[in-house]
Amino acid sequence: MQRKRVIIVGGGYAGVQALKVLAHSDLCDVVLIDQHPYHYLQTEAYELIANECSMTRVTIDLLALCLSFGDHVSYIKDTIRTIDFESNHIIGQTSGHSYDYLLICTGSRTAYSNATEGLREYSHGVKTLPSALAFKQQFEQRLYQRMESEGGCCSEPFNVVIGGGGLSGVEIAAEMAHYIRVFHQDNTLTCDNIHIFLIIPHENVLEGMESYLITQATKRLLKLGVKIINHSRITSVEEHGLILNGTESICFDFMIFTGGIVASTLTGELKVEKNKKSQLIVDKFLRIPSHDCVFAAGDIAELLETTGTLLPSTAQSAEQSGVHAAHNILALIQGKEMKASDIQMRGMMIALGGNYASVSLLGWIRVSGILGHLIKTVIMRSYRYMLHLQCKKGINKMSNPKSHCGF
C-alpha cells in the first residue's frame, strides 16, 4: 500500500499525542507543522511564572521529538495562514504543503472582548510562552521598582488583579499569592502590602466544576489572602486601573486576564461551520463535516462527551481527541470503519500554590493538600518525562548539538 502523507498542524497536547500514534504506523509519512519549535506545557505555566521552574521545564523540542521516530516523521516551523480544502493544500507563511490527510490542532487563545476597552492593551496573559515569560519578568521588575521607590518598604499597596475564575485564573492567583508570601518571608525588606484580587463573573470560582473542588479552592485562596470579588465584570481597563460593573474602580500595579478562550486565529480563515468561540464543529469521528480527509482535535474543536454534553477545553480532552483522530485517520487509510469518539473527563487537578493541590480523579479519589500536590506532580512529570525520553532518541540523531529537549 502506498504511504499516505498526513499533516498535523499544531504541536500542543492534541498534536503531540496524535503524532505518537501516527509515527508508530508504517502506513504514512507524518509532517508536524508548528509556528514554534517547542510544545509549550501550558498546564505547568503557573510554576514558571511563580519562579518554581525555568523555561526548559515547560517546553519539549518538536524537532528532536519528530526525529526520534525516524525518517518518515518530520517537523516544519511555519505559521499556517489558511487551508484550501478543495486541493488538499495548506498555505503557510513561508511555504505551502499538500496532504492526503490533515489534522488541525492549533489550540485556542485568550478571549479578549472588544467591548472591554483597554483589556488587551493593559493586561498580561499566560497562554503562550512569550507572554508567560514577559509576565514573569515584568512582574518581578515592577515589584523591584516599587520596593526601590519606597526605600525598601511598600507602604503604598501593591495590587495584582487577575480577571477570570476558571482553572488558569485560580491556579495563577494561588501560585502568586504563595509566591508573594515566600517572597515576603525570604526577604529582609518589609513588603507585605501586596494584594491579589481575583475578579470573577459568577458566585464561585471554577464555575461548572464539582463542588468539592470549588470549596477546596475557595478555602485555599482565602487562606492565602486572595480577595475574591464575585458577580463582577470588568467593563474597562486603563494603565493602572479598571472599572468593575460600570461603577466601581480598582487601582492595580499589575493585571492578568484569563477570562475564557476562543479558537486560534486560523479558524477565522476557514469557511467551515464554527461555534460562538470560533471552534470547529466536528462529527462523532472528529472529522470536519463535508471534508472527508480533515480532522480537528483539542481546543480548536468543539468536543462533546458521548452524552452530547460539551467538554471543557482542557489538556486531557485535547490529548484524548488527538489520539482518537489519529486512530481514525489510520482506519481510513486502511479502509476500515472509524470509531466514534468517547472522550471522558477522568478528573481534575488544581494547583493551589506551593505544595498544595486539590485533586478529584475517577469520580471517587478526592484529595487536597500535599498529597494532592504529589499526585498532580507525578502525573504532570510523567507526561513530560515520557516525552523527554522520546526526545533524547531524536537528540542523539541530530547533527546540530545545540538543539535540545526541555525537561
Ligand SMILES: Cc1cc2nc3c(=O)[nH]c(=O)nc-3n(C[C@H](O)[C@H](O)[C@H](O)COP(=O)(O)OP(=O)(O)OC[C@H]3O[C@@H](n4cnc5c(N)ncnc54)[C@H](O)[C@@H]3O)c2cc1C
Ligand atoms: C495557565 C493554564 C493552566 C492550565 N491548566 C490546565 C490543567 O491543569 N489541566 C488541563 O487539563 N488543562 C489545563 N489548561 C488548558 C490546556 O493547556 C489546554 O486545553 C491545552 O493546551 C489544549 O491543547 P491543544 O493541543 O488543543 O492546544 P495547544 O496546547 O495550545 O497547542 C496548539 C499548538 O498549535 C500551534 N499553532 C497555533 N496556531 C498555529 C498556526 N496558525 N500555525 C502553526 N501552528 C500553530 C501553537 O504554537 C501550539 O503549539 C491550562 C491552560 C492554561 C493557559
